[in-house]
Amino acid sequence: MSFTLPKLGYSYDSLEPHIDAKTMEIHHSKHHQGYTNNLNAAIQGTENESKDILQILSGLEMTNMALRNNAGGYYNHKLFWEVISPNNKGKMSEKLNSSIENSFGSLENFKSDFSKAALSRFGSGWAWLCSLSNGSLSICSTANQDNPIMPNIGCGGFPILGLDVWEHAYYLNYQNRRKDYIDSFFSIINWTAVSDKL
Numbered sequence: 001m002s003f004t005l006p007k008l009g010y011s012y013d014s015l016e017p018h019i020d021a022k023t024m025e026i027h028h029s030k031h032h033q034g035y036t037n038n039l040n041a042a043i044q045g046t047e048n049e050s051k052d053i054l055q056i057l058s059g060l061e062m063t064n065m066a067l068r069n070n071a072g073g074y075y076n077h078k079l080f081w082e083v084i085s086p087n088n089k090g091k092m093s094e095k096l097n098s099s100i101e102n103s104f105g106s107l108e109n110f111k112s113d114f115s116k117a118a119l120s121r122f123g124s125g126w127a128w129l130c131s132l133s134n135g136s137l138s139i140c141s142t143a144n145q146d147n148p149i150m151p152n153i154g155c156g157g158f159p160i161l162g163l164d165v166w167e168h169a170y171y172l173n174y175q176n177r178r179k180d181y182i183d184s185f186f187s188i189i190n191w192t193a194v195s196d197k198l
């Protein structure tokens with residue numbers, strides 16, 4: 001199959017002041033479009049052409065860097081756009097709320113642990129909230145465009161929330177202040193969408 005850049009459910013300027021319009025425009029129309037184009041080029045003429053993105057990621061040959069980087073980049077950004085929305089749109093389900101409390105003690109503890117994972121990622125990468133097969137949730141971080149679906153990444157479970165901490169995600173507005181960007185992220189999480197992924 002051929003992958004296409006997902007449309008956003010909101011305008012580029014609607015996440016301000018948390019994420020500025022220019023960053024959103026470049027991030028979506030240039031970066032994500034680039035990963036999408038390069039993913040299509042990487043699967044062309046290979047067995048991966050007939051697979052969906054989850055099949056590609058879970059069966060990934062990790063030494064295939066073009067596919068690893070661009071399948072990851074395509075999937076990670078698609079998830080990212082889905083789990084943010086203007087002004088905390090949406091409501092956390094009872095199930096997600098109790099999973100967070102059971103797994104982390106409280107919503108505040110979850111935010112603190114997630115922030116640490118995002119802040120301590122050296123260089124470029126992502127912080128994840130993952131749903132484990134035993135019903136609990138866990139937080140982890142991956143480098144570059146890796147994600148928890150890839151084999152043996154040391155970050156188990158299925159991602160239901162992801163935060164992009166590449167500098168291209170925040171540098172225009174926040175420069176080196178990654179912590180401020182992370183704090184702001186909690187104001188634009190679409191909890192309905194995250195709940196639906198659990």
Ligand code: MN3
Nearest residue numbers: 031164166169
């Ligand atoms: Mn990005």
